[in-house]
Amino acid sequence: MGDLYNKLRVLIVDDDIDDQIFIREAIKHQYPNSELISFYNGKQVLDYMLKKGVCEDFSHEDPHIVILDINMPFFSGFDVLKELKQYSFTNTIFVMLSTSDLKQDIDKAFKLGADGFFTKPDTVAKYRIVIKEIISKRTKLSTIHVEGLVLNLEKELKKPGTNLIRKTYLSEKIMLLTEYLCNK
DSSP states (O other), X not given: OOHHHHTOEEEEEOSOHHHHHHHHHHHHHHOTTOEEEEESSHHHHXXXXXXXXXXXXXXXXXXXXXXXXXXXXXXXXXXXXXXXXXXXXXXXXXXXXXXXXXXXXXHHHHHTXXXXXXXXXXXXXXXXXXXXXXXXXXXXXXXXXXXXXXXXXXXXXXXXXXXXXXXXXXXXXXXXXXXXXHTO
């Protein structure tokens, strides 16, 4: 896989320590250089994501993936998702994990902006399958995002009145993004 996947930044938000261990093991098995950080309730991850400095040992770059349990103390996964979707974490995908497979929970998650919803597996092997699906979804979303950037840059490049320096800059950006897409 590309450089992006050599070091994924993943936030795991779940009050169940066993589930956290399963998720960490599944990610590390497939992506050993991943940067993982765990939170045990919704308040902790909101503080972190909104840059209030809860975790000094983790870079404050936006994570690639946020995995949220639905039922947690202080704020539910739904509450966290609703709050964070107000901000522009464009490269972050939000995935809900729950013991619930109720249609109303799944519908609510997607209505609030989740990029995926998975029922919690009961073994590390099953978690590995879920993690693969999450990464696959992220790859597809990243490709769509980059393709959109290229289209926007191409439109700007064709605007009347764009000066030569700006055109050169835009052309270089388009070339880099196109190269990224070709190497995926």
